[in-house]
Amino acid sequence: MKPQMKNEIDTHIRFNNWAPSLVGWYRRVKRDLPWRRSKCAYAIWVSEVMLQQTQVITVIPYYQRFMERFPDVFALAGASEEEVQELWRGLGYYSRARRLWEGARYVVRTTGGRMPEDFASLLMIPGVGEYTAGAIASIAYGECVPAIDGNVKRVLSRLLRWEEDVDKAKSYRFFLEYIKIVLPADCPGDFNQGLMELGATVCTPKNPKCELCPLQVDCQGYSLGNPTVYPVKKSREKVKEVLRPTLILVCEGRVLLKKRPSEGLLANLWEFPGEELILDSLADYSWYDLYKTQVIDRSYDEIVEELLQAKTNVQGPLVHTFSHRRWQMYWVVLNLDAGQSLDVHNSEQTIRESSSDYLGSEDRTCWLDVSQLERIALPVAFQKIWSTATGITESVSNSC
DNA sequence: AAAACGGGGAC
DNA sequence: GTCCCAGTTTT
Numbered sequence: 316m317k318p319q320m321k322n323e324i325d326t327h328i329r330f331n332n333w334a335p336s337l338v339g340w341y342r343r344v345k346r347d348l349p350w351r352r353s354k355c356a357y358a359i360w361v362s363e364v365m366l367q368q369t370q371v372i373t374v375i376p377y378y379q380r381f382m383e384r385f386p387d388v389f390a391l392a393g394a395s396e397e398e399v400q401e402l403w404r405g406l407g408y409y410s411r412a413r414r415l416w417e418g419a420r421y422v423v424r425t426t427g428g429r430m431p432e433d434f435a436s437l438l439m440i441p442g443v444g445e446y447t448a449g450a451i452a453s454i455a456y457g458e459c460v461p462a463i464d465g466n467v468k469r470v471l472s473r474l475l476r477w478e479e480d481v482d483k484a485k486s487y488r489f490f491l492e493y494i495k496i497v498l499p500a501d502c503p504g505d506f507n508q509g510l511m512e513l514g515a516t517v518c519t520p521k522n523p524k525c526e527l528c529p530l531q532v533d534c535q536g537y538s539l540g541n542p543t544v545y546p547v548k549k550s551r552e553k554v555k556e557v558l559r560p561t562l563i564l565v566c567e568g569r570v571l572l573k574k575r576p577s578e579g580l581l582a583n584l585w586e587f588p589g590e591e592l593i594l595d596s597l598a599d600y601s602w603y604d605l606y607k608t609q610v611i612d613r614s615y616d617e618i619v620e621e622l623l624q625a626k627t628n629v630q631g632p633l634v635h636t637f638s639h640r641r642w643q644m645y646w647v648v649l650n651l652d653a654g655q656s657l658d659v660h661n662s663e664q665t666i667r668e669s670s671s672d673y674l675g676s677e678d679r680t681c682w683l684d685v686s687q688l689e690r691i692a693l694p695v696a697f698q699k700i701w702s703t704a705t706g707i708t709e710s711v712s713n714s715c
Numbered sequence: 716a717a718a719a720c721g722g723g724g725a726c
Numbered sequence: 727g728t729c730c731c732a733g734t735t736t737t
Binding site: 330362363364365366367368369370371374375408410411414442443444445446447450462464465466467507508510511515518521584 | 730
Binding site for chain 2: 727728729731733735737
């Protein structure tokens with residue numbers, strides 16, 4: 316540690332022996348959460364990955380379904396990515412699911428399925444970073460290592476009146492060294508969880524319940540009067556505006572789906588064919604060109620062209636916001652039933668088998684029975700389009 | 716050091 | 727609408 320940082324820490328440390336207060340408080344009030352009923356490293360791992368950037372209340376049902384289906388690292392490693400993504404649908408940050416799955420396969424491949432039992436070994440698992448490795452090591456194995464997440468940074472920034480942007484690397488390094496000093500060797504798991512539990516239930520971003528805080532007398536932010544000026548955040552994100560024309564091709568109770576690329580946004584998930592456009596409007600947009608570039612099978616060209624010429628009923632917009640991008644979604648519904656019979660060489664069976672490796676395969680499209688839409692990994696954005704489109708369709712047919 | 720990566724809960 | 731959540735990887 317740099318001497319400068321040591322001095323910085325010393326200036327922040329009073330006679331603080333607040334760790335026992337925190338641990339005592341945690342043991343008294345901790346919530347009864349599914350993953351806290353297990354000391355199994357795999358169970359902790361699954362919960363920690365799900366809890367990345369996701370609130371406890373959202374995770375609980377996903378965690379229970381996941382552990383029921385994949386009770387151990389063998390079960391997860393033996394599954395297909397498609398199957399894992401189906402259980403993850405709606406949870407977001409889908410690369411987490413793929414990395415967890417890859418991590419399970421890594422563990423089975425390298426150790427035969429025995430979970431690594433120390434921080435450094437856990438850190439080698441793909442998808443496991445410093446936080447997750449620290450959480451598993453301290454909670455499952457009692458190893459004396461920090462686990463610093465957003466909650467911990469918020470609590471410490473208030474406790475110590477940390478004036479710098481908490482998202483900077485320097486802040487993380489400081490919190491890391493500080494925690495190493497105050498971390499109790501006999502109960503690192505409860506200490507780490509206590510800090511996170513405090514951030515989640517008492518030292519909240521807005522309206523912190525300082526009257527319930529076990530660290531109130533130690534808290535410099537509280538003594539200042541307004542702890543919510545911390546944490547200081549300067550980082551600011553700009554949201555990109557993007558148009559998203561989408562094709563809903565329906566035939567004989569099936570709808571055309573396409574598998575997204577294996578990298579980037581919503582990787583390997585299903586979508587209705589379409590593209591992203593950085594334009595101001597869809598004026599003069601050629602939906603037929605979109606169809607020609609997105610659908611490789613040329614069997615439907617004639618009827619699609621006919622339908623688009625007859626009356627291109629563009630619907631939308633429907634807005635869907637990601638953390639860094641906003642889609643303005645427009646779509647056309649094309650019913651091909653009047654045309655030739657559907658080529659059903661692709662079906663639900665194909666989806667399951669085609670899950671993991673599409674590299675080298677040119678046609679990523681597939682006809683799926685509409686009743687199966689709720690069972691596959693279809694991102695929320697496209698669920699929204701589908702429910703809106705079918706809702707409108709039904710109301711129109713009802714009114715006719 | 717900064718950007719990419721989702722969705723939902725809370726207000 | 728806004729903010730933010732038991733973060734990791736890639737550039």
